[in-house]
Amino acid sequence: MAPVLTVKDLSVRFALHESEVTAVNNLNFTLEAGETMAVVGESGSGKSQAFLALMGLMAKNGTVTGQALLGDVDLLALSKTELNQYRGRDVAMIFQDPMTSLNPALRLKQQLAEVLVLHKGQDQKQAEASAIAMLERVGIPEPAKRANAYPHQLSGGMRQRVMIAMALLCQPKILIADEPTTALDVTVQAQMLDLFKTLTDDFGTSLVLITHDLGVVAGVADRMMVMYGGRAVEKGSVDDLFYDPRHPYTLGLLHSTPHIAKRAERLDPIQGMPPSLEHLPQGCAFNPRCAFAFDRCMVERPALTAAGEGREKACFHEGPMRYGKVA
């Protein structure tokens, strides 16, 4: 089957006062129908900017190049009005803070129905009924009653559920979730992740989960893409990357994440700090923080190349990667 989304050479640049930074650099990936792909990275890795660009939601000083093929339509070549047709209908996005995406002055059913009236041409009554049905699907108790509420009357978890309901109303092919559970409590986060799993299974929606939390990734994603300094540094199945990371950054992230089941005396953090996009190091962007870096890494940037079945990495080292003392 053809992938739902094929992204080719996606680059996002921002003009600053006197310079220009490249927030996303030559990103290539495909998204299969019904799969969940996690995009992992720290602040400044470009993980959010890449997808905001796909949705046409960039800041004013940004420019995008490349292709994002949804079927045979290039999302990046569309005008604002054309893009509006696809946005919400075929591709939906939810954010960390649901309050910023909900209109505080409108009742929930009005906001939800508006999407259906706009994209599906349903009449108001019909749309409201579908909206209430969707609220029930995402696990909101007493949906008919809650539909009359205003956003501020709901708790954080409920608001995020409403956002998901809104995103799924048109049964989009792709749902992009940018740190959807970061602001939520652990027990509510668990409910949310569970909801994502059932919903992607039921609707066949492909989910892009942008997160910094490897624990969240392990629970729901099928594949993952690790980003660093605006580029993808490793891609592959979740199991491959967790149990056999081939890029030192992936390895470092794994060793930086405390594990509830293991009480290690010390974590093995990555030294130093994420790079500033304005001053990316020469050669491999990760080299100042890399325990494995050698001469070549300082001058030449490794390209993203195949590293076995269905996986790619951008590193000159061959074979499995382990810290000396780690079993």
Added chain:
Amino acid sequence: MLADNRIKSVASAEAIASEVPAKGRSLWKDAGRRFMANRAALTSLIVLLAVVVFTIVGPFFARWSIEKIDWSVVGNVINAGAPSLETGHYFGTDEVGRDLYSRVIQGTQISLLVGLVGSAIAVIVGTIYGAIAGYFGGRLDSLMMRFVDIIYSIPYMFILILLLIVFGRSFIMLFVGIGLISWLGMSRVVRGQTLTLKNREFVEAAIATGSKPRDVIFRHIVPNLLGIVAIYATLLVPEMILLESFISFLGLGVQEPNTSLGALISEGAQTMQYGTIWQLAFPLFFFITILFTFFFVGDGLRDALDPKDR
């Protein structure tokens, strides 16, 4: 004790390379840079400084004092009193034959002085008053702010006029009157800002590290208020000038032969119908220039000190 050998391992393992020079960029310097990049504000500041310089240097070129009546123009102001280099009345004369050049300079000085003094009182009294009310909160805050409300609710123009009539018109009375009301708005702004600052973690951190209340207010809160105080004070200057002009316009301001821009404009407006338009034009030009430049400088300051609000 801080034993060096114990901590060395930590330090070397975690040492972070720094690319930036050791001298820090303070927020003030950053703001200064942003202000300089704002062309309207910078131009206004230069024009404003030029006006100030003019009021200092200008008198040296004056051939007439502010009160000397040029008898040669009296009765024929419309012709003989027009601006002219020959007569030495660069800006012409007023209706009674006094040199407008000297009078405009003096009026500008007075107006600027009134604005600056009013603003300075606001900065000193308003900042301390507002910061104390906001920081201590509770009953003290309620008491202090209700007091401000009460003064605010009294029609100040009425009080001011009463003051000037009862105690006679004088500079001191004018400053007292303006000073009485100028700090009210400032104290409210500062109190509001203090309330938000008070809940910031660095203030809590200061308390947690054992700072005395006085230190918390003057070392941690007030320096962070100065941005908004500077903006407000700059915008207050033209407001005070306007207030003084209004009082002078009513004929209650500065006493003759002293004058202010407001008084000059008032006189100029009365004689406009006789065709002596310069009597209005010169003071009005300085008046408008000062107001506009102050507003632009204040605006520029706001953008420079608070870049998020743009």
Added chain:
Amino acid sequence: MNQTPVNLLEIRNLKKTFSIGGEGLFSRPLTLTALEDINFTIRKDETLGIVGESGSGKSTLGRCILQLLSPDQGQVLWLGQDLTKLPAEEMRKRRQDLQIIFQDPLASLNPRMTVGEIIADPLRTLRPELSKEQRRERVLKTMAAVGLLPEMINRYPHEFSGGQAQRIGIARALVTEPKLIVCDEPVSALDVSIQAQILNLLAELKDAFGLTLIFISHNLSVVRHVSDRILVLYLGRIVELATGDEIYMDPKHPYTRALLTAVPIPDPRLARQRTIDGLKGEIPSPINPTSGCTFRTRCRFAQPQCAETRPVLETLDGGRLVACHRWREIEAAEPIGASA
């Protein structure tokens, strides 16, 4: 450690309420009970983790211990001396021993002061006898201890990244050589790789300086990583207190059990295998607390008795605490090991 542990701090019957609203003329203030019936001790040299979700009162507890908030009731005994009764000036001096590290590293640093001024500030007020040179020397030593370079001393907070700013915050807390530091979510605002650096730094500083730490976080994995004992709070009450291993391997309270299954595990196979003990709903509002056990509204083991009486905090072997009517029955019915 074989010697009997010294109790550095003892919290007795602590209660803290906030009144919200009621500022206006006509609205009656609502009372929010942030903490109630808090009883526990902190031993010298240990790291006590405090976990809880939003509204659990974990940050309020940290601030009540440091007297940044004054509790309504109860005692905070520091080496036997009740801090809540201490006059303000004496408490201020006592702060030499009790310090705090904040969640948002940049917000906790005064933007108008240089790094050197920020770190020296506690010395200025608490150790006025030190000369300027002595102060500077100590600041530099402390900066070195937390991994900051000496040339950073004249820079301003906004020139630093989150991780570095947190190091400045740690240096400020450390400079008076305190005995106890309350760490209030010290790594939640940081990137993953930086989080690990700061956690390691805290562990090393703890050993090097002989610190006792109170580590407050919503992240159970992080708390488990750093803590000797863990206190679990739910809606302002202690539900369980035990060692990290006990909490993880043998949780007694149904809330702890549920929390453990909800914690994301960075291990795909384990994550897929386990079943999440899906807690119903969300944390109720602390304004109108439920009768009986506060957790009963979300507890799948709740029975009528849970609504009637509030469970007391029971002390078990080895000093662990648990507050649940039914933990023995629950343990018998669903032994741990079946899940997790």
